Amino acid sequence: MSTQPLRRRLLLPALYIAAAALGGCGTAPEAIPPAASAEALASELRVLVFRGGTAARLGHNHVLRAGDLHVDWPAAGPVLRFRLDALAVDPPALRAALGEGFTSAVDDEARAGTRANLLKALESASHPEVVVRTVHQVGEGARRAVEAEITLHGVTRRQSFVADVDGRRARGQVVIRQSDFGIQPFTVLGGLLAVQDELVVQFELVQP
Template identity: 30%
Template structure:
C-alpha cells in the first residue's frame, strides 16, 4: 500500500497548556490556560507509521486565568505571555517538537512513543492518542503532563519564590480530520 501523508494544523483543532501555581502564596496566583499554534504531519502505510508535531512558541496566547485574588486583566495576560516566552527561550528555541516513529494500536486509538524537544533538550515521551469515529470525521485527542524541570526550564516565580508556576503543566490536544 502506498504511503499517505496527513497534514494538520491549528485550523483543525487546538493545543492548550494549563499551568498550576505552587508555593506558600499559591492562592494568590492564576492557573493559566494557554493556546499555541501547531502543525502535524502523519505518515500512513495502512496504519500510522510516523508523526511529527511542531509547536510555534511565539504564537503563545494566554486565553484565561483562573483563581487568584482578582480576575486576570489584559495587561496581566500580556505580562504572563512575556514571562512564558522568556522561560521557554522563544528567541533561541522558536519550536517545540514531538516526533514518533513507534506507533502502536491500542483499544481506543494509538500509543505514540517518541522524542519531545523543548528549549533544545530532548526527552523520550509517550502519548496515548484517543481516536473517535464521528461518521464523516475522525477526532484525535490526548492529554499529557510535561515538567519544566525535565527540560532544564525554571518556572516563572515572584515574591522570592513564594508564588511560582508549578513544575508540571497539563497539555491537551484535540483535532478533527475528514475521512
C-alpha cells in the same frame, strides 16, 4: 499590600502536549473539555500551568493555546509543530470552558506581562519552535499507547502517554515537567509565588 502586582508577576514558563481542568494547585486533572463539533473540528493544543508557592492563592492557574499549530500525518503517526511567539495566553473563552480552577479574571495587562515573561523564560528567540513527533504506537483499537519525541527549549525527550485515535484524528493528554527540558519553574519572593514544575498538555488533532 495589594495582591494585583503579585498576580501580574506570576510567570508561566511552559509549553507542550495534552489534559483537563484542575480545581486547584497540585491536584490531578480529570477530563479533557468536550471536543469540537464535526463541523467546527480543527486541531488544537492547550497547556495548563498551575500556581504554586506558599501564597499560591494570590496567583492564577493559566492556560496557553498554540496559535499556529501545524499537523502532518506520516505513517508512524502525527507530527505537530508550533511557534512559542504565537502562543495565546489565557484566552477568556477557553478559561471559561475549563471551569473550576480557571474562573479568576485575568486582565489584558496581566496577560501581556505573562506573555512577555513566558517568552523570555523559554528563550524563544533562540528556541522559537516546539516539535512533537510520534515515534511508536501500540494498539489495534481506538485506545493507543503512544511514544513521542518532544523538542522544547533545545532539548528532545521521549514521552509515553495514552491517546484515542480514529483514522487521522487523535485526542489525549500528557503530563510533562519543565525541569526535564532545562526550564527552571518560576518562583519569586523566596517561593512565595511560583508555578509548579508539572504541565498538563491537552491535544485534539485532525488531518483534513
